[in-house]
Amino acid sequence: MASSNTVKIQEVTQVTPFSDSTTEFSLPLTLYDTFWFNFPLVERLYFYQITDLTPRFFNSFILPDLKHSLSITLLQNLPLAGNLIWPTDAPKPYIYYSPNDGVPFIVAESTEDFNSITDNGVHEAVELHPLILQLVTSDDQAAMIAIQITLFPNQGFCIGITSHHAILDGRSSTMFIKYWAYLCKQLGKDPKEEPSFLPELIPSFDRTIIEDPTGIDMEYVNNWFAYTRTRSLKVLPHLTPNTDGVRATFELTREDIQKIRNQAEKQQQRFHLSTFVLTLAYVFVCLVKARGGEDNREIIFGFTADYRSRLDPPVPLNYVGNCVMPHFRIAIARDFTEENGVAFVAEKLSDVIKEIERGELEGRQDTLSRMLTLMETLSEGVQCLGVSGSTQFDVYGSDFRWGRPRKVEIVSIDRIGAIALAKSRDKSGGVEVGVVLKKQEMEVFSSLFVDGLKD
Known part of the structure; x- marks a missing residue:
């Protein structure tokens, strides 16, 4: 296109x-x-x-x-x-x-x-x-x-x-x-x-x-x-082919996030209900429903965790370089599409966070080989749900003298199959979510996203 x-x-x-x-x-x-x-x-x-x-x-x-x-x-x-x-x-x-x-x-x-x-x-x-x-x-x-x-x-x-x-x-x-x-x-x-x-x-x-x-x-x-199969610094062009995708940004206000929290707590009360977890759980459920397909198809979902404050000794927050590793879980589409889908995803993501907080960090010898094996399955129709950006990064605070940004976009999400996260521009405690999907899937996703908050 x-x-x-x-x-x-x-x-x-x-x-x-x-x-x-x-x-x-x-x-x-x-x-x-x-x-x-x-x-x-x-x-x-x-x-x-x-x-x-x-x-x-x-x-x-x-x-x-x-x-x-x-x-x-x-x-x-x-x-x-x-x-x-x-x-x-x-x-x-x-x-x-x-x-x-x-x-x-x-x-x-x-x-x-x-x-x-x-x-x-x-x-x-x-x-x-x-x-x-x-x-x-x-x-x-x-x-x-x-x-x-x-x-x-x-x-x-x-x-x-x-x-x-x-x-x-x-x-x-x-x-x-x-x-x-x-x-x-x-x-x-x-x-x-x-x-x-x-x-x-x-x-x-x-x-x-x-x-x-x-x-x-x-x-x-x-x-x-x-x-x-080559000794090269050339990067992979993309992880998920999406040459005909469309892009849109959705917002979750503080009130929206509280609605999601209330609904999730009705199903399960023992997990980590942070804004980050609730946002991912809600958006991931909408994405799986928007894709459609068989109930037993495989879903790989997760996020990348920052280890700076978790290593021993800790790495300073102003360290320039990589200090992150991905964490993923595998489920089937039915787990997302049933009535308690948001609670299910929130529980799985919360379990990952608890593992990280207990010091059960990634960075083992087989971490990359396992991720590359998962990447190979993407071409076989498996849906992968990841995250780029963070609600902790104040990207809208970058004022060069001519005012705060009107908009910040992570362009590369259309090459890696992730959603983009950012703290809301209006400092209200909300979250911006950037999504790239096929046009028909975007129409379904938009409807699910809006109607789900009404319900």
Whole structure:
């Protein structure tokens, strides 16, 4: 399906760290990094609405400030300006930075209606693809992040960031954007004044804090080699083919979540009824019902857990890298579609959280091999329900000086078959849920989602 969003490229360059340093260095990958290194790219869009934004003002003021602040941001996040490399004599890939390395950076202009592309209604999923810059990857080298800034004349602009999953997990990627936004806003107050930084935004790249005495990192490298049948840094293009999908955003208010909680508690009162669990349980049930099919078909469902505060010793929250692992359960469609479906899913997800809290963490030698085995079943008609993003990440707090984002989208969910989660923009305690489905399934899902809250 071709995109109706016409984008014209205005500039292709790279932004380098704001420094005259000639130091080169390398940084190893941990077991949590090698777990993800062939996984599809992560793509996120931040839309900023500015009425009557002219190309002249954008190119004279906004764009230079974004570039300058990005350059200083990269100085504090120097490894991200380098590349992921895999020399023939190296057993596993590693991060390498050398002078003059930088982040691929594109400036573009779109003819799309800004209000239309940022509303919550149904759109073709491919409409957002032209707003994202693809990373350059090969067998032995891959860029780690790429940035595209797209102007919507007289309407606003968007920032697209693409990141390699071997380098950044969701918390790290979100922190990078928040750092960049905070710095850009600080520089706007007085360009001559040295900006101050919030301690929680100062990045840490210390790989020594993650221990791996048994060499699980190499087990994961070998798992990927067996799965892809090649020694390469090229990422998988997609996990679930969805070239004709449509995208929409749904909202659960605090009152909606309480309704779901009340209903679930009628069925079972002994599990962890957090906003996260209730949101997933409700959305997953709607997704299974929208797909239809046989009652005994297999459903794989779960989420990715952050281990920073759970490892011993704990990893600081400002750690930049991967410190997450997936947790999945398997059931059949009937478990979701029966009257107590939401309670059933909530119980299973709550059991997973309890296991994590008891210290029964993933990160074993067979964790990746089991996940890759599950991935192979997706082509056989098994429905996989996962999550990208989190209700804990305040993505709408990234104000570069021109206001908070009007909309934040995780573009890559149409390639990995996940839903997108974010804390609501209005700070009401609600949740935004991004979904990509086939058009007919989206119509059914929308009806189920709305009517279920009424009931």
